[in-house]
Amino acid sequence: MEHLNSLIFSLCSQFGVSGFEKDISGFAVSRLSDYMDVKTDNLGNVIGELDGGGIHILLDAHMDQKGLFVTAVEDNGFLRVASCGGMDIRVLAAHEVIVWGKKPVLGVVPSTPPHLVKEEDSKKATDISEISIDIGMSKDNALKLVKPGDRITLKSPQFKMLGNFVCSPAIDNRAGVCAILRCLEILKDKKLNCRLTVLLSVQEETTGSGAKTGGFSIQADEAVSVDVSFAGAPEIPTEKTGEAGKGTMIGISPALDYAISRKLEKIARAQGIKYQLEVMGSKTGTNADHIQNAGKGAKTALLSIPIRNMHTACEVISLEDIESTAQLMAAYILERGVKRDA
Amino acid sequence: MLEELKTLCSLMGVSGREKKVRDYIISQVDGCAEYSVDALGNLLVFKQGRNRAANKVMLAAHMDEVGLIITYVTDDGFLKFAPVGSVDIKVLLGRSVIIGDNTFGVVGVKPVHLLKPDEKKQIPEKDSLYIDIGAKSKDEALKSVQIGDVAHFNSDYIEFGDGLIKARALDDRAGCAVMIEMIKNEQPYDLNFAFTVQEEVGLRGAKTAAYNICPDYAIVIETTTAADIAGVEGHKRVCCLGAGAAISFMDKATVYDKELYDLAFEVAAKNNIKIQPKTAVAGGNDAGAIHNSNGGVKTLTASTPCRYIHSPSCVLKKDDLNETLRLVNAVAAEFASR
DSSP: OHHHHHHHHHHHHSOOBTTBOHHHHHHHHHHHTTTSEEEEOTTOOEEEEEEOSSSEEEEEEEOOBOEEEEEEEOTTSOEEEEEESOOOGGGOTTOEEEEESSSEEEEEOOOOOGGGSOGGGTTBOOOGGGOEEBOSOOHHHHHHHOOTTOEEEEOOOOEEOSTTEEEETTHHHHHHHHHHHHHHHHHTTSOOOSEEEEEEESOTTTTOHHHHHHHHHHOOSEEEEEEEEEBOOTTSOGGGOBOTTSOEEEEEOTTSOHHHHHHHHHHHHHHTOOEEEEEOSSOOSSHHHHHHTSTTOOEEEEEEEEEBSTTSSOEEEEHHHHHHHHHHHHHHHHHHTTSTTO | OHHHHHHHHHSOOBTTOOHHHHHHHHHHHBTTBEEEEOTTOOEEEEEOOSBOOSSOEEEEEEOOBOEEEEEEEOTTSOEEEEEESOOOGGGGTTOEEEETTTEEEEEOOOOGGGSOGGGGGBOOOGGGOOEEOSOSSHHHHHTTOOTTOEEEEOOOOEEETTTEEEESOHHHHHHHHHHHHHHHSOOSBOEEEEEESOGGGTSHHHHHHHHHHOOSEEEEEEEEEOOOSTTOOGGGGOSOTTSOEEEOSBOSSOBOOHHHHHHHHHHHHHHTOOEEEOOSOOOOOTHHHHTTSTTOOEEEEEEEEEBTTTSSOEEEEHHHHHHHHHHHHHHHHHHHHO
């Protein structure tokens, strides 16, 4: 698990807010190149290919993270911002951030001191439109480093917790990228009888454009998308979540291929890979929705890694769930890749 | 002074657990002055000056910081807690904390996707919060954490912007750093220093420290809220970064001696030190306990302006810290000699 721990922390340390995934993309290309031929497309998707002949299987994980945009530099040097992907505004007060300007610039989201907050507003989070970030500089100095359009990420330390739990920003969805890299490592010395394509996609947190265009150009027969999903925690009804540390979550949804979902379950059970089912009544809210109906369409499944505190800078997962996700994908590819149209 | 401040901000010292901070300060002042530790844990330091003081002057800064205390462990291994001191719930959500010496945790939040529309802007109730340390059960959690352990914010000391510092616990390690600097340097008059405990839970240490020292004059060296952020104008800013030490005329615990208040501005003008009034009657500090001690003590508070106080990301300006040091040096000599 040490190896997975260092890989997930490296992946999560790369900057890559939706639409500006250059750093994480460069890192992903270098890691993916250990296993396959790699190219990037017009939108910035990283695509790896390994042609063993036979059925064409796609593995997808989005590599972008949510963040903020700089929209303006105020006269006092503070930065006005907008969301880039869904932010949880409740966690922003007094949060450290990095502004990805000409160089990384530290900032703090102001928290309004209690004496300036009206009683009725004391339990309300501040809207993004009312936030202006403190980078401790005059406007002139700020403008030398920062301009509108620059991305901002929440800053928080990475650390190991008890057992195999780890905490970091951007685990959504570097955990998915990590699971795919681990899957390729498992498959490294195996003879594949399928055509395997990996899509590390951009812009999932905003529009899903990476999966839409990547899915269109790849046109696989079958696809497995990997993302994170809700893990149980106090105050959350257990029927709405999986459990962290209890294995990969196999998605079952009207928008996913039911046969593949059940096949994944069957393989997991047969091989003793820890899993749990995640049943949804509609679309999944992940790249799977886009890949399924891109171009001629692909039979699509979804594996999710349970995560706590999703969309904060302190996302928590169990490394064991990355491992079981990787194991299940690898087992599926080995079993599925025997002959076309099996 | 900044090296000392950096180390001070790396040490855990939630109210009632100030030992690490105290031990470090002792390591710094040992050999420069005489010291003792009282029953509550206050570190009392006597610094001999070149001259005997006409008046006994006490300088005070508190060693403790706000934090959390673990009250309960749930069956599934999550920790319940109570705030220690005044902690705005907002700054805890989804934030990393360190329990005891080396157990890392996160104050959990419900994923925003599972919230009802009106809950998305609502800060959760204090009692609903918990810390996640990755334990799968109560037993596993209790191997790393005990009920009664304290937790502090996980936040580094970083210099940034135009000469600013971001760290946790700048309130009041900044004041401690100023006093260490004074003790390490030669003083014109004898001075008494109190590094106090438990300020954040009701000015408790300062009460016995003041009793033990029994001063004629006191100067509390603090940090205070600077609300000089976008959208806040005029007196509501309380004080501003870059404008020097902030002097209080009144806060929630003390009505300050008018003569000393005026004197601080005179001394600053004479020595070309940056100074500003604290323009709000807000907060409270060890002055509340000290000015009421014994038969009464004339007391002044000089604060370094600090944004986002009591959060993981306190921000102050290095220049202001230097101006605070210069002012306190000059005012202490004035009090000691008058």
